[in-house]
Amino acid sequence: MLIFAISDKGGTGRSVTSTNIVYRHALQGNDVCYLDFDFGSPTAGAIFSVSSVARGTKTGGLHEYLRGDCAEPRRIDIWSESDREGLRIKPPGAGRLVLLPGTEGGGELATVDEEMISRCVQLFSRLEEEFDLCMVDVSAGRSFTAEMVLKATVRLPAIPFRWLVFHRWTRQHIIAADGLVTGADGLLDVGARVGHDADMLRDRIRFVRTAVLEPDAAELVGLRDEQRAWLSACDNDLRELARRHKVGRTAMLGKIPLDPVLQWREQLISDEDVLASKIANAETTAAFDDLAKKIVDDSAWEGL
Amino acid sequence: MLVMGEVHTGLLQNSGEIPESSARDVLRLLAGETVRVSRRPIAYAVSPDRLTGVDCRLPAASQSRVRGVGTVVSRSSITGGRVVQGSSYAHVQRSGSDRRLAWSHYLARPGVIEVFGKARAEDLADGFTEDPPADCLDLGAISARFMDTVQASPLLDRRAPFKIARARLRWVARTGEPAIRLTLHSDQVRTLRIVHEGEFTPAVADLCEDLALHDWLLTALLVIIERARVGGRPGPEAAAKLAPAVDHLLHLWMPAARVDDALAPFWESLDRRPGFTRQWQSLVDRVRDQVAVNTLALLSATADAGRRRQ
Numbered sequence: 001m002l003i004f005a006i007s008d009k010g011g012t013g014r015s016v017t018s019t020n021i022v023y024r025h026a027l028q029g030n031d032v033c034y035l036d037f038d039f040g041s042p043t044a045g046a047i048f049s050v051s052s053v054a055r056g057t058k059t060g061g062l063h064e065y066l067r068g069d070c071a072e073p074r075r076i077d078i079w080s081e082s083d084r085e086g087l088r089i090k091p092p093g094a095g096r097l098v099l100l101p102g103t104e105g106g107g108e109l110a111t112v113d114e115e116m117i118s119r120c121v122q123l124f125s126r127l128e129e130e131f132d133l134c135m136v137d138v139s140a141g142r143s144f145t146a147e148m149v150l151k152a153t154v155r156l157p158a159i160p161f162r163w164l165v166f167h168r169w170t171r172q173h174i175i176a177a178d179g180l181v182t183g184a185d186g187l188l189d190v191g192a193r194v195g196h197d198a199d200m201l202r203d204r205i206r207f208v209r210t211a212v213l214e215p216d217a218a219e220l221v222g223l224r225d226e227q228r229a230w231l232s233a234c235d236n237d238l239r240e241l242a243r244r245h246k247v248g249r250t251a252m253l254g255k256i257p258l259d260p261v262l263q264w265r266e267q268l269i270s271d272e273d274v275l276a277s278k279i280a281n282a283e284t285t286a287a288f289d290d291l292a293k294k295i296v297d298d299s300a301w302e303g304l
Numbered sequence: 305m306l307v308m309g310e311v312h313t314g315l316l317q318n319s320g321e322i323p324e325s326s327a328r329d330v331l332r333l334l335a336g337e338t339v340r341v342s343r344r345p346i347a348y349a350v351s352p353d354r355l356t357g358v359d360c361r362l363p364a365a366s367q368s369r370v371r372g373v374g375t376v377v378s379r380s381s382i383t384g385g386r387v388v389q390g391s392s393y394a395h396v397q398r399s400g401s402d403r404r405l406a407w408s409h410y411l412a413r414p415g416v417i418e419v420f421g422k423a424r425a426e427d428l429a430d431g432f433t434e435d436p437p438a439d440c441l442d443l444g445a446i447s448a449r450f451m452d453t454v455q456a457s458p459l460l461d462r463r464a465p466f467k468i469a470r471a472r473l474r475w476v477a478r479t480g481e482p483a484i485r486l487t488l489h490s491d492q493v494r495t496l497r498i499v500h501e502g503e504f505t506p507a508v509a510d511l512c513e514d515l516a517l518h519d520w521l522l523t524a525l526l527v528i529i530e531r532a533r534v535g536g537r538p539g540p541e542a543a544a545k546l547a548p549a550v551d552h553l554l555h556l557w558m559p560a561a562r563v564d565d566a567l568a569p570f571w572e573s574l575d576r577r578p579g580f581t582r583q584w585q586s587l588v589d590r591v592r593d594q595v596a597v598n599t600l601a602l603l604s605a606t607a608d609a610g611r612r613r614q
Contacts, residue, residue, distance in 0.1 A: 029531070031467055058436070060438070070438055070446075071438075071445035071448070072445070072448070073443050092533070092536060093533055093537075094533075122452055125452070125455065126448075126452070126470075127457070128317075128462075129314060129317060129464070129468070129469070129470065130467050130468060130470070131313065131467060131469065131471040132467055137367065158461060158462035158463070159462060191384070209605060
């Protein structure tokens, strides 16, 4: 299965959330790979703590592959190449966890030609043979990259794919997330233009809320009653707004609570971070675990 | 001088094995010519040979610049209606000329790459079997494409019963005192060096394909057993994870099925050490024992439940 991760704006936590989801999915016993298609800033290496490709790789990056400059993109086995000691041992029962890094200094795609699309089709189809799940980080906003993967998936009718749209829980982000899906040149618009069935495509798109601060969260205990009431009212307004923009609960696959570790240092959250060093919250890993199951759970993807 | 080749092996992207007639159709896509099929001792279908013209640098361990011009022979095959292979090789020979000739010259010598200037066979063999640099002749890329063509066939449903990586076997063959050495590198890469008596014949390439096939089968079975985590989870779950091996792999082991008699000793020597068939047999026994133990447990649970009802 191919999962495309996209967000309306930058800074939504798309990359850090999608990497944590694939990490959890691997821990659940599946073979997974992560494709850094965020060509403008390929930083997935940093999140997986592989310092040699922290800002993309110098040779064999995905950008080079799509341009036809190398026959096969470079692969990095996280269980053996991560600098984080806690990640370097593959836990018993875990599947493969492989990163295909972007090219250092590659830059956003300036155009999409036929050759690139067929290379993209070939890449997806080869990876599908060996991985249970391929997470493709498609960068923020409308881009040639999004157009390319939409075109590629039209040519791979037998390979299941899904889209995750990441957004923060604010007015602007809710409106923008809706726009990215339904607006002019949005996913549905471009998708239909390149040959997808708009209704079927819509059923394959779900929203993920990031950095969510629940009104009853433990962090808010010290707040004054007035502040709490105000937050609660805001939250209700946002819910109403989300419902009107069809970004509400039914179209939502999951939400990730606000966690200082994700805000201050984008990284994978291991069980050790929760249980031993206690720098991360158990709710955060639970949310990742839940999403890692739901992305492949058909009942969470029934028609809206 | 030497022959270099690369074979890629993987699982056919279809829910079940495909019958001979479908295999013919899938492989015919490559050309208008006929697909060769043999049925004993295992179904095997192979596409006609195709040529790819090359004019590029050859990998040399010494990093010296060796230019080669000529053609690479490639083909795709399906074994047991289940396993796909893409295979390419080229015979590297010294050119009689010091500049590139007309393509008609190279086309008259299918599967021959002529090199200019000074090139040592040992240097090229080392360069090719150690990871060849990106700007050199890449037989793997050609073989991968021949596999892709099969996997992308509209006749396949793409619902393969399990996920498994392709394996690549890079080989070099030379003439001399017979010897064979197979080396496992990363999870997916193997190299094979063969020294055979007499002139090179396509039978050597057949042998390499047969070894690649069996090496992949062994690797795939190991992966499935590892994923089943026998002992680490309840018996029925482990047995269910082993089921794809029983359904799709166990019957495919047919060592040296298509290997020329003259080359059979090579297979036999690898079967003695590292002992392909021994390892395969012990894994097969393990899978069958697990399934049997689990069946017994289920039977006894059913009998207990029956007694309680009475």
